[in-house]
Amino acid sequence: xxxxxxxxxxxAPILVARGLGRKYEGFMALGSFAVEVQAGEMIAxxxxxxxxxxxxxxxxxxxxxxxSGKLEVNGAPAGSIDARRAVSYLxxxxxxxxxxxxxxxxxxxxxxxxxxxxxxxxxxxLERLGLESWRDxxxxxxxxxxxxxxxxxxxxxxPFSILLADEPFDGLDPPSREVLFELLKEAREGGAAxxxxxxxxxxxxxxxxxxxxxxxxxxxDGPPDEAAxxxxxxxx
Amino acid sequence: MRSARRRxxxxxxxxxxxxxxxxxxxxxxxxxxxLIAGAVNDAHVSDHAVESLADHGPALLGIAVALAVFAGxxxxxxxxxxxxxxxxxxxxxxxxxxxxxxxRSSALRQLRIATLGGAVLGAVAGxxxxxRLPGSPVEWxxxxxxxxxxxPLCTLGSALLAxxxxxxxxxxxxxGALLVAWSLADVALGTKTSPAxxxxxxxxxxxxxxxxxxxxxxxxxxxxxxxxxGLLSLGGLSLEAARRRATLTAQLRFSASVQDxxxxxxxxxxxxxxxxxxxxxxxxxxxxxGSRPIWRRGWQSILRWPAARLGRVLAVGxxxxxxAAATWSGTTPLIALAGIALLIAALDLVxxxxxxxxxxxxxxxxxxxxxxxxxQHLVAPVATMSVVTLFGTLTAxxxxxxxxxxxxxxxxxxxxxxxxxxxxxxxxxxxxYAYLLVPQIGYMQTALPxxxxxxAVAAPVLAARAAADSGGSAVGAAALVEAVLLGVAAIMAAWxxxxxxxxxxxxx
Numbered sequence: 138x139x140x141x142x143x144x145x146x147x148x149a150p151i152l153v154a155r156g157l158g159r160k161y162e163g164f165m166a167l168g169s170f171a172v173e174v175q176a177g178e179m180i181a182x183x184x185x186x187x188x189x190x191x192x193x194x195x196x197x198x199x200x201x202x203x204x205s206g207k208l209e210v211n212g213a214p215a216g217s218i219d220a221r222r223a224v225s226y227l228x229x230x231x232x233x234x235x236x237x238x239x240x241x242x243x244x245x246x247x248x249x250x251x252x253x254x255x256x257x258x259x260x261x262x263l264e265r266l267g268l269e270s271w272r273d274x275x276x277x278x279x280x281x282x283x284x285x286x287x288x289x290x291x292x293x294x295x296p297f298s299i300l301l302a303d304e305p306f307d308g309l310d311p312p313s314r315e316v317l318f319e320l321l322k323e324a325r326e327g328g329a330a331x332x333x334x335x336x337x338x339x340x341x342x343x344x345x346x347x348x349x350x351x352x353x354x355x356x357x358d359g360p361p362d363e364a365a366x367x368x369x370x371x372x373x
Numbered sequence: 374m375r376s377a378r379r380r381x382x383x384x385x386x387x388x389x390x391x392x393x394x395x396x397x398x399x400x401x402x403x404x405x406x407x408l409i410a411g412a413v414n415d416a417h418v419s420d421h422a423v424e425s426l427a428d429h430g431p432a433l434l435g436i437a438v439a440l441a442v443f444a445g446x447x448x449x450x451x452x453x454x455x456x457x458x459x460x461x462x463x464x465x466x467x468x469x470x471x472x473x474x475x476x477r478s479s480a481l482r483q484l485r486i487a488t489l490g491g492a493v494l495g496a497v498a499g500x501x502x503x504x505r506l507p508g509s510p511v512e513w514x515x516x517x518x519x520x521x522x523x524x525p526l527c528t529l530g531s532a533l534l535a536x537x538x539x540x541x542x543x544x545x546x547x548x549g550a551l552l553v554a555w556s557l558a559d560v561a562l563g564t565k566t567s568p569a570x571x572x573x574x575x576x577x578x579x580x581x582x583x584x585x586x587x588x589x590x591x592x593x594x595x596x597x598x599x600x601x602x603g604l605l606s607l608g609g610l611s612l613e614a615a616r617r618r619a620t621l622t623a624q625l626r627f628s629a630s631v632q633d634x635x636x637x638x639x640x641x642x643x644x645x646x647x648x649x650x651x652x653x654x655x656x657x658x659x660x661x662x663g664s665r666p667i668w669r670r671g672w673q674s675i676l677r678w679p680a681a682r683l684g685r686v687l688a689v690g691x692x693x694x695x696x697a698a699a700t701w702s703g704t705t706p707l708i709a710l711a712g713i714a715l716l717i718a719a720l721d722l723v724x725x726x727x728x729x730x731x732x733x734x735x736x737x738x739x740x741x742x743x744x745x746x747x748x749q750h751l752v753a754p755v756a757t758m759s760v761v762t763l764f765g766t767l768t769a770x771x772x773x774x775x776x777x778x779x780x781x782x783x784x785x786x787x788x789x790x791x792x793x794x795x796x797x798x799x800x801x802x803x804x805x806y807a808y809l810l811v812p813q814i815g816y817m818q819t820a821l822p823x824x825x826x827x828x829a830v831a832a833p834v835l836a837a838r839a840a841a842d843s844g845g846s847a848v849g850a851a852a853l854v855e856a857v858l859l860g861v862a863a864i865m866a867a868w869x870x871x872x873x874x875x876x877x878x879x880x881x
Contacts, residue, residue: 198467199467199612200462200467200612200613200616201612201613202611202613216612218469218470218471219469221467221468221469222469224467226463226467228463232459232460232462232463232464233460234458234460234461242464245464246464246468249464249465249468249469249470250468250469251469291464
């Protein structure tokens with residue numbers, strides 16, 4: 138399911154950000170941010186509200202343009218057609234068409250990404266997320282948690298080299314959180330990089346690496362060492 | 374999948390509802406057309422007027438076209454004119470497919486609707502033009518329909534081009550301003566060199582001859598090229614701007630559907646990124662109006678207006694003057710547009726009052742009677758609106774009989790500004806959800822300020838014209854009407870106060 142991995146050398150990073158910055162009228166949301174993300178790496182992105190987590194993820198997804206620096210995915214600039222092929226973005230607020238059922242959404246997104254057997258993968262995801270009986274329902278009419286699960290299915294139904302997930306555990310019940318955990322692990326085991334923005338300690342603990350942001354700057358980049366993270370949050 | 378979405382949309386439509394809407398629109402359209410037809414004087418205009426129209430008309434129309442292109446370029450620099458669904462951005466535009474191909478159908482649809490609508494409007498105008506001007510009906514219908522189609526084509530094309538090429542607002546604005554300046558130079562020098570003026574030549578083609586007429590073909594070609602260039606640069610659209618626009622446009626459509634004019638004004642400002650200035654044009658000194666905090670607050674709001682709003686409101690004043698001058702010379706229906714244009718300016722001016730209505734709790738916690746608070750909020754806007762109506766008067770003086778225009782305008786400046794502000798305040802204090810179950814009353818509530826504004830501008834001008842035609846005093850007739858209008862404004866101001874006082878949240 139994962140594309141692009143076979144084309145990369147073992148050490149080539151999937152995502153490279155150098156001097157990345159984003160300013161809004163007089164306010165710096167992200168400043169001089171530099172990071173490299175390797176294939177098969179699971180990264181927890183932490184930080185207080187307004188630290189710049191979503192700004193970084195949306196720049197990496199190609200939805201937001203940086204005001205300084207550059208970000209490349211698989212060697213292609215963020216937002217380019219090659220980068221879009223590699224990046225799957227799971228937004229913090231699920232987005233749906235008002236006039237498509239969940240099944241039609243999955244079919245459409247799969248087709249846009251050239252998935253030939255989208256039906257099988259979609260069925261599997263719906264079953265695991267407990268959405269199989271909602272396939273023909275209108276996604277825009279779902280409850281908050283259901284919308285989140287549907288959005289997860291849409292992010293995972295297509296191939297990707299890197300998954301950028303913004304607060305994906307929000308609004309999920311405990312069993313669904315477990316399923317999402319498993320799905321993220323499977324994506325990592327499949328060779329994709331996974332970057333998850335989160336406030337949850339258990340997610341941070343299971344990551345390979347933790348990036349902590351504060352006031353738009355990288356304050357910590359290292360293993361998810363509990364003491365270091367606790368120290369960081371205490372300082373915040 | 375798109376066809377499935379279209380099928381579902383069509384399937385959800387209530388056929389009877391659609392038929393009813395078409396029926397109501399047809400009746401309304403027929404009434405408006407017959408009213409305009411009745412109001413337009415069928416008498417042929419003088420040879421001198423025809424000559425003047427042939428000489429100066431293209432350049433004046435060119436200014437309007439240039440202003441439309443200017444607005445299109447500014448809109449494009451902020452991500453317009455396409456309004457793409459959030460989901461379309463998330464799933465289609467982030468997919469590894471050609472963005473230009475994905476956006477082409479919606480861009481073509483928008484161009485098609487706009488050019489067709491423009492052509493129909495142009496043909497309607499042509500239907501009135503041939504009755505007063507030399508030239509055959511076919512000539513006027515064809516050239517005005519072509520002009521009507523070309524204007525949205527070049528406006529939308531410029532917007533798509535600015536959006537696709539990601540022109541910065543300052544660059545897009547500068548290009549638009551250059552085009553407007555070129556058209557203004559055409560007016561001043563009596564030339565027909567600007568592409569916008571060439572489209573103006575197209576609109577007056579039956580009056581043109583020789584090489585000048587050839588300019589219309591060039592204008593039309595440039596408009597088509599702008600449309601084509603816009604379509605070819607679609608893929609460069611900024612997703613950031615598209616997402617922002619998608620959210621605001623959805624809210625704007627909803628607000629328009631419930632006739633919430635106040636929300637429409639606010640959302641339109643957000644769409645245009647029209648934020649108040651961080652530093653006011655003039656900082657009020659501490660003691661200034663210290664004993665009148667509500668007046669002071671009003672001036673502070675106006676002194677923070679961005680340049681674009683300031684320019685727009687003054688331009689509206691000038692356009693109203695132009696329309697009044699055209700009405701004076703015989704094209705009566707145009708005065709209705711002057712009233713609507715000035716009401717739009719007044720809606721911008723009434724901001725401090727509207728914010729009190731938006732935040733009732735904050736308003737009610739102030740130790741001032743709500744009625745008095747609202748009425749005091751009219752002072753700064755009325756004074757500023759008077760400057761707008763003064764601009765209109767100066768424009769009419771420049772275009773028409775100076776002495777009469779100055780006299781009638783001077784009588785109108787303050788009272789008309791007062792009525793227009795009251796109309797805007799009435800609109801801003803309307804509760805769009807009060808009559809959801811009886812929409813007809815809701816429509817009337819929305820229409821009332823518009824109708825009163827049209828009357829407030831039309832009545833003195835038409836009364837003055839009638840008096841002048843019959844050998845009486847134009848200024849005297851206008852003054853009489855303005856005295857009545859002042860009374861109407863006073864009643865409206867009192868009603869406004871009572872209306873807001875009746876909605877207090879904090880009970881004494």
